[in-house]
Amino acid sequence: MREVWSSGWRWNTFLEVELAYLEALEEEGIAPGGDAARIRASVKMDPERIDELEGSLRHDVIAFLTHVEEQAGDVTRFVHFGLTSSDMLDTVSAIQLNQACGYVREELSSLEKALMTQADRHRKTAMVGRTHGMHAEATSFGLVLLGWREMVVRAMAGFDRAVEGIRFGKLAGAVGNLAFGDPEREARVLARFGLKPEPAATQIVARDRHATLFSSMAVAGSVIDHIALNIRHLQRTEVGEAQEPFGGKQRGSSAMPHKKNPIGCENVCGQARLLRGYALAALEDVALWHERDISHSSVERVIGPDATATLEYIAKRLAGIVDGLVVHEGRMGTNLESSGGVIHSEGLLLELVRAGLKRQQAYGLVQRAAMKYFNGEGTFRDNLVSDPEVAALLTAEQIDGCFSLDHHLRWVDSIFDRRTRN
Numbered sequence: 001m002r003e004v005w006s007s008g009w010r011w012n013t014f015l016e017v018e019l020a021y022l023e024a025l026e027e028e029g030i031a032p033g034g035d036a037a038r039i040r041a042s043v044k045m046d047p048e049r050i051d052e053l054e055g056s057l058r059h060d061v062i063a064f065l066t067h068v069e070e071q072a073g074d075v076t077r078f079v080h081f082g083l084t085s086s087d088m089l090d091t092v093s094a095i096q097l098n099q100a101c102g103y104v105r106e107e108l109s110s111l112e113k114a115l116m117t118q119a120d121r122h123r124k125t126a127m128v129g130r131t132h133g134m135h136a137e138a139t140s141f142g143l144v145l146l147g148w149r150e151m152v153v154r155a156m157a158g159f160d161r162a163v164e165g166i167r168f169g170k171l172a173g174a175v176g177n178l179a180f181g182d183p184e185r186e187a188r189v190l191a192r193f194g195l196k197p198e199p200a201a202t203q204i205v206a207r208d209r210h211a212t213l214f215s216s217m218a219v220a221g222s223v224i225d226h227i228a229l230n231i232r233h234l235q236r237t238e239v240g241e242a243q244e245p246f247g248g249k250q251r252g253s254s255a256m257p258h259k260k261n262p263i264g265c266e267n268v269c270g271q272a273r274l275l276r277g278y279a280l281a282a283l284e285d286v287a288l289w290h291e292r293d294i295s296h297s298s299v300e301r302v303i304g305p306d307a308t309a310t311l312e313y314i315a316k317r318l319a320g321i322v323d324g325l326v327v328h329e330g331r332m333g334t335n336l337e338s339s340g341g342v343i344h345s346e347g348l349l350l351e352l353v354r355a356g357l358k359r360q361q362a363y364g365l366v367q368r369a370a371m372k373y374f375n376g377e378g379t380f381r382d383n384l385v386s387d388p389e390v391a392a393l394l395t396a397e398q399i400d401g402c403f404s405l406d407h408h409l410r411w412v413d414s415i416f417d418r419r420t421r422n
Contacts, residue, residue: 001312004100005305007047013092014064015045018079020192021171024185031078039072039079061085082180084173086292090205091169093304095193097213100308101163107315108159108220112152112422114322115227119145123412126405127241127332128343135339137346138408141242141332146419148227153420155220162216165209169195175291176201202291207282214275214282214303217311221275224314228265228272231321235262240331245324264321268314275310278303336405341380342370347402348384355393365390 003009019040025031046067053063062085069076080088123142128135171186172178176198178186186197198205234242244264246252252259281303285296336343345366352362369383369390377383384390384399 001100001103001305001309004096004103005309007050008045010092010096011045011047011050011064013095014061014088015040015043015068017088017091017095017189017193018068020189021083021185022079022081024189025078025081028182028185031081032075035075035078038075039068043068043071059085061088064088082173083171084203086204087169087171087173089297090198091171091190091193091195093300094166094169094195094205097166097210097304097308098163098194100305100312101159101166101213104217104308104312104315105156105159105163107312107319108152108156111224111315111319111322112149112156114319115145115149115152118322118325118327119143119149119416122327123416124409125327125329125332126336126409128336128339135343137343138336138405140409140412141327143412143415144230146416148223148230150420151223151226152220153422155216155223159216159220162213166213167195168198168205168209169193170198170201170205172197172201175203204288204292204296207286207288207296210300211279211282211286214279214307217307218275218279221272221311221314224318225269225272228268228318228321231325232262232265232269235260235265239335241328241335243326243328244321245326264317268318268321271310271314275307278307278310340373341403342373344403345370345380347407348399351398351402352390352393357393 019036022031022036022039026033026036049070050060050063050067053066054060057063057066065076065080068079119142121142122145123140125141126138127141127144129137129139129144169190170176171181171189173181183197190197231242231244233239235244243260244262246260251257252261252263281299285299288296348366349359349362352365353359357365365387366384369380369387372378372383373380378386381399381403384394385396390399
């Protein structure tokens with residue numbers, strides 16, 4: 001990733017695009033044959049020299065062209081023939097983004113695989129499901145992981161579509177009308193770099209493409225943020241159901257030797273905030289004056305390398321955390337029972353409905369038993385058994401049958417079977 005966004009890589013790619021275009025001119029008899037080969041043999045990109053030239057010329061592409069002319073002389077006559085700066089800037093940017101996004105995609109794929117492996121491992125590991133942060137009903141940790149995995153799969157699909165949308169360049173001249181170019185030549189040269197021509201360019205490739213890409217990266221980052229945030233919650237002392245891996249020589253606090261802090265997940269959550277900010281900046285870049293202004297350029301020089309590197313990093317880091325996740329199944333079981341069985345309230349509600357009560361009547365009876373338990377009056381089960389209105393409809397055995405976890409986990413395998421297939 002660092003290499004893709006380096007100035008050396010960028011200027012060498014500039015040269016390759018210019019020479020590919022020059023070779024097309026040679027094939028058409030417009031430029032003398034062999035010029036591109038002679039330039040390729042004699043020119044070596046020196047980013048420091050280009051920076052020096054730009055310091056006085058105040059134009060990066062002219063500095064690049066001047067640097068090429070300094071080394072190759074007269075054979076550069078047809079370099080940049082009929083082109084404008086944005087032809088090069090946007091085409092090279094598309095090449096960079098596509099290569100960088102390939103590295104991002106590899107790490108997202110690794111994260112998806114790590115989540116799927118852990119989900120399979122914990123298919124039937126019972127835990128309490130939480131809504132509003134409160135105990136709700138029983139579920140399995142495997143289903144939780146599968147849900148996270150599905151979010152990553154969708155994020156990858158959106159990212160892939162967005163990447164397809166930036167596989168476009170332009171070699172169409174100053175306002176995109178090919179006044180001194182040729183559409184067939186443009187398509188032929190761009191194809192050498194895996195790109196297609198922007199169908200209706202101005203001086204630039206339209207920035208809604210880039211906004212879509214950076215927005216897809218923000219979505220992927222937010223998915224990663226969601227997963228990391230929930231692992232942080234599971235690692236809290238009061239919960240203690242899972243924790244990110246902790247090295248044998250790792251230290252958690254300079255003052256408190258007992259600490260194991262979820263620093264990896266916290267780092268991931270923080271970095272995801274940057275991705276959402278980059279998406280906003282890319283959306284701001286869509287609105288430009290007429291055939292273009294240059295307000296987008298300085299933004300993209302920051303968000304291009306930063307966003308791709310950030311998403312690659314947090315996907316890779318979270319994949320490592322998920323792969324090494326420490327799961328405390330015993331604590332999951334303890335927490336599951338810690339709310340006194342009220343997690344089975346829906347089953348009891350429905351059993352009373354089956355016995356003939358209207359839903360709201362049944363709801364009130366079960367809620368009454370639960371509230372008494374919360375107020376320190378007996379257990380939830382005993383409150384139900386001793387309630388004459390409940391006892392008139394359900395036996396103690398029927399009530400006990402509602403406290404089984406089997407009902408909550410009976411469709412786990414079916415849910416796994418309908419997961420998205422890669």
